Amino acid sequence: MKKLLALILSLSLMTVCATGCGDKKESDKEDTKSSSVSEKEDDEEETTEEDEEETTEEEEEEETTEDEEEEPTEEDTDSDEPADVEIDPDDITNVEAGTIDDALVGNWYSDEMGFSFTFDDDGIMGVSMDYSSIMYFEGMNLVMSGVEIPVEYDGEVVSVNVEGATAEESMFVMEMERTGDADESTLDGEYVLTGGMLYDELSAMFSDGMAGAETTIVLDGTAFIIEYDMCEYAADGKNIEIFAGDSPLFSDMDEDSAVCGYVISGDTLTMADETGDVVELTRE
Secondary structure (H helix, E strand, O other): OEEHHHHHHHHHHHHHHHHHHHHHHHHHHHHHHHHHHHHHHHHHHOOOHHHHHHHHHHHHHHHHHHHHHHOOOHHHHHHOOOOOOOOOHHHOOOOOOOOOOOOOOEEEEEOOOOEEEEEOOOOEEEEEEEOOOOEEEEOOEEEEOOEEEEOEEOOOEEEEEEOOOOHHHOEEEEEEEEOOOOOOOOOOEEEEEEEOHHHHHHHHHHOOOOOOOOEEEEEEOOEEEEEEEEEEEEEOOOEEEEEOOOOHHHOOOOOOEEEEEEEEEOOEEEEEOOOOOEEEEEEO
16 A cells, blocks of 8 residues: 555655745845844954953853753653654555545645645645745736746736747747636636646646646736646545546556545644654645
8 A cells, every 4th residue: 555645745846946946035044144143243352351351240140041941841842743643553544435524625734845735525635836936927927037028818818928039039938728707907816727838847747637637827916826636535534545546646656546544633734654654734
């Protein structure tokens, strides 16, 4: 029986680009922090010996207090550990197809992977990824890496095509079709991705996906959300089983399903398999 957690953890590869953007922001923060520390050290060096002598005893007391505060308590040590879930490996069993746990239905976000898993009441499991840090629409332009690209839009179909000096330099970024009523006044809404570089990228990422699956784009202001149906699932309150179908999760697997145990506590979903691997997600 294939382990479900090993499969879904492999999906973290999908967020490499978004992570790169995040790393730059963190690097900027670290640079700013280092600069502030350096300035602080320079100011301290200018302190006179007399001031240093007067404050030595006070500083020693503060350091002692800080050391005591920083000494980890048993509670602090435990806070970084995975949730203590009671999932007996012997209880991890297959689930009858079509069984749905209403408590599981909804979106569950993974900090570790940077995207959400979706479980709908029709028995479809998918993913929802926020691409807003990579691209977004502003007015009637697509913004990528600070560059604005004009959009062709007739109220139903959005087409983004970068025209170069020659045909070889042109770039067909994306084409998508609105799922609701036509509306020329705004790009906000839900679309089905039908072509372009983004379509090709996601197709390669997901292989052929599940039969009849669609890549949905949700636009809301500068939010750019990609939603994709991965495969069918069943859940009975104790175990989740996903079924292969044409899902790319099973592209190199012999098994036709995978299963793990799960516990929902408040807004936290904890999944664990028979080897002890644990994944925690938060309800959105």
